[in-house]
Amino acid sequence: xxxxxxxxxxxxxxxxxxxxxxxxxxxxxxxxxxxxxxxxxxxxxxxxxxxxxxxxxxxxxxxxxxxxxxxxxxxxxxxxxxxxxxxxxxxxxxxxxxxxxxxxxxxxxxxxxxxxxxxxxxxxxxxxxxxxxxxxxxxxxxxxxxxxxxxxxxxxxxxxxxxxxxxxxxxxxxxxxxxxxxxxxxxxxxxxxxxxxxxxxxxxxxxxxxxxxxxxxxxxxxxxxxxxxxxxxxxxxxxxxxxxxxxxxxxxxxxxxxxxxxxxxxxxxxxxxxxxxxxxxxxxxxxxxxxxxxxxxxxxxxxxxxxxxxxxxxxxxxxxxxxxxxxxxxxxxxxxxxxxxxxxxxxxxxxxxxxxxxxxxxxxxxxxx
Amino acid sequence: xxxxxxxxxxxxxxxxxxxxxxxxxxxxxxxxxxxxxxxxxxxxxxxxxxxxxxxxxxxxxxxxxxxxxxxxxxxxxxxxxxxxxxxxxxxxxxxxxxxxxxxxxxxxxxxxxxxxxxxxxxxxxxxxxxxxxxxxxxxxxxxxxxxxxxxxxxxxxxxxxxxxxxxxxxxxxxxxxxxxxxxxxxxxxxxxxxxxxxxxxxxxxxxxxxxxxxxxxxxxxxxxxxxxxxxxxxxxxxxxxxxxxxxxx
Numbered sequence: 114x115x116x117x118x119x120x121x122x123x124x125x126x127x128x129x130x131x132x133x134x135x136x137x138x139x140x141x142x143x144x145x146x147x148x149x150x151x152x153x154x155x156x157x158x159x160x161x162x163x164x165x166x167x168x169x170x171x172x173x174x175x176x177x178x179x180x181x182x183x184x185x186x187x188x189x190x191x192x193x194x195x196x197x198x199x200x201x202x203x204x205x206x207x208x209x210x211x212x213x214x215x216x217x218x219x220x221x222x223x224x225x226x227x228x229x230x231x232x233x234x235x236x237x238x239x240x241x242x243x244x245x246x247x248x249x250x251x252x253x254x255x256x257x258x259x260x261x262x263x264x265x266x267x268x269x270x271x272x273x274x275x276x277x278x279x280x281x282x283x284x285x286x287x288x289x290x291x292x293x294x295x296x297x298x299x300x301x302x303x304x305x306x307x308x309x310x311x312x313x314x315x316x317x318x319x320x321x322x323x324x325x326x327x328x329x330x331x332x333x334x335x336x337x338x339x340x341x342x343x344x345x346x347x348x349x350x351x352x353x354x355x356x357x358x359x360x361x362x363x364x365x366x367x368x369x370x371x372x373x374x375x376x377x378x379x380x381x382x383x384x385x386x387x388x389x390x391x392x393x394x395x396x397x398x399x400x401x402x403x404x405x406x407x408x409x410x411x412x413x414x415x416x417x418x419x420x421x422x423x424x425x426x427x428x429x430x431x432x433x434x435x436x437x438x439x440x441x442x443x444x445x446x447x448x449x450x451x452x453x454x455x456x457x458x459x460x461x462x463x464x465x466x467x468x469x470x471x472x473x474x475x476x477x478x479x480x481x482x
Numbered sequence: 483x484x485x486x487x488x489x490x491x492x493x494x495x496x497x498x499x500x501x502x503x504x505x506x507x508x509x510x511x512x513x514x515x516x517x518x519x520x521x522x523x524x525x526x527x528x529x530x531x532x533x534x535x536x537x538x539x540x541x542x543x544x545x546x547x548x549x550x551x552x553x554x555x556x557x558x559x560x561x562x563x564x565x566x567x568x569x570x571x572x573x574x575x576x577x578x579x580x581x582x583x584x585x586x587x588x589x590x591x592x593x594x595x596x597x598x599x600x601x602x603x604x605x606x607x608x609x610x611x612x613x614x615x616x617x618x619x620x621x622x623x624x625x626x627x628x629x630x631x632x633x634x635x636x637x638x639x640x641x642x643x644x645x646x647x648x649x650x651x652x653x654x655x656x657x658x659x660x661x662x663x664x665x666x667x668x669x670x671x672x673x674x675x676x677x678x679x680x681x682x683x684x685x686x687x688x689x690x691x692x693x694x695x696x697x698x699x700x701x702x703x704x705x706x707x708x709x710x711x712x713x714x715x716x717x718x719x720x721x722x723x724x725x726x727x728x729x730x731x
Binding site for chain 1: 527528531534536537558559561562563567569573575577578586587589590591634635637638
């Protein structure tokens with residue numbers, strides 16, 4: 114006979130109630146896990162919009178809602194080119210949802226001879242040469258069964274496929290590159306760019322480059338590697354905060370649910386707790402027994418919620434049509450947080466019923482029978 | 483372990499404005515087996531609950547050995563180490579086996595698992611139900627359940643056993659076996675035992691009979707035929723001094 118077995122047995126006595134309570138907890142936990150996974154995936158994906166080399170930086174508008182909504186003046190490019198330590202700077206325009214039959218694909222507007230596009234490895238054909246052509250990533254070509262010479266429609270503009278490239282970066286391989294001027298026109302960003310890619314001189318370290326640019330252009334967010342990537346996506350941050358808010362709401366709602374169930378359980382089992390008190394169980398011992406039931410119910414719910422959350426994150430991204438640029442990313446820490454929330458639910462929800470059980474008068478209760 | 487000495491002085495308990503026990507005084511010597519007889523609602527259960535530390539008196543004193551039970555703010559240890567309670571309804575936990583039910587008081591006392599198991603089995607053997615150690619209460623007869631409840635009451639090696647109508651729901655044969663069992667428990671453990679019951683057969687097994695009427699306790703003889711224990715009024719104050727001697731005499 115162990116406390117755990119006794120606790121399990123108590124839960125088994127009301128299987129449907131236990132299941133529904135656990136399910137309530139599970140839905141809360143699943144929401145948290147799904148949001149953490151999606152926000153984590155969105156943050157991770159943001160760093161991949163640019164294929165940054167070891168001496169490259171990506172510049173974005175600070176506090177843009179997400180990388181694709183960043184707006185930078187083109188005049189910045191020439192100023193950057195005249196900044197000491199910068200070897201090259203080239204503007205890029207990002208178009209989301211513009212590729213026909215592939216709403217998740219990103220169309221990049223770039224100069225065909227920039228240091229960014231120089232890195233493209235062509236599997237077939239070559240880089241575009243004008244406003245009527247598009248270079249297509251290998252992933253997008255496979256998805257849409259495109260070959261050189263086929264037509265691809267971007268923002269209602271029919272473009273001829275000039276070549277198929279491969280970069281090894283999913284966001285770029287699943288997208289397409291068009292002329293910078295055309296992208297500006299399609300995006301309504303004439304005279305502007307979404308981002309500016311910067312190549313540093315070989316003698317300048319990345320940290321030195323970041324320091325130099327941030328001092329001279331304080332309104333910029335400088336993306337040097339994945340570490341700063343989350344900052345480019347306020348949406349990702351918002352999702353994280355939303356997850357936190359939902360976690361708190363889940364705590365409250367789940368806690369009330371667990372408390373309600375445990376309270377009913379205590380009321381139904383008054384005789385049992387009164388008997389335990391009569392045979393020498395102390396108040397804290399009885400309270401711990403009730404708490405254990407609440408915690409175990411919540412842990413069962415949390416386990417179920419983890420499973421639902423991981424699956425739900427995939428479904429959520431799929432339903433939103435965002436699977437092309439948001440890959441749900443569930444970390445062990447996310448799972449740990451969700452489990453922690455589950456235990457907290459049990460503790461918070463079990464406290465009041467435990468107190469009630471511990472304060473039952475054995476004389477009054479046992480005399481009722 | 484020797485039984486407890488129980489001293490009750492001018493004990494009164496009022497519940498919701500109604501006096502349930504009125505100036506009750508009596509003395510039980512260590513190791514005595516005493517009956518508490520009286521009609522329903524006369525205060526038997528209340529008196530046992532007060533003695534067992536399950537309730538607190540309105541006034542008066544209860545001394546069990548050197549423990550002032552009436553003044554205990556935290557009676558848990560007293561319930562665990564001094565008293566063993568047997569209830570009319572056995573109150574066995576339905577999902578626990580007979581052995582696990584017997585172990586409950588020892589769980590509270592943090593008795594090591596192996597020792598708990600051994601002791602529970604010894605007690606089940608003592609009440610003649612070792613073979614039913616793994617049975618759930620639902621598969622036991624009423625008499626067997628009550629014997630399990632007695633084994634549970636013995637688990638804490640109590641000096642004082644309080645039994646509240648332990649045969650209330652049993653047939654005559656099972657009732658007789660419970661009286662014999664409690665008498666043998668007294669013989670073997672030397673515990674002081676106070677049994678509240680309607681059953682006149684109990685008087686054949688006890689040494690004293692405390693009668694209770696309308697919250698007043700008095701000493702009554704052991705002749706089972708002399709008076710109806712279910713009578714609704716206390717005896718006249720001028721009755722036979724032998725039959726109706728004051729309980730605290």
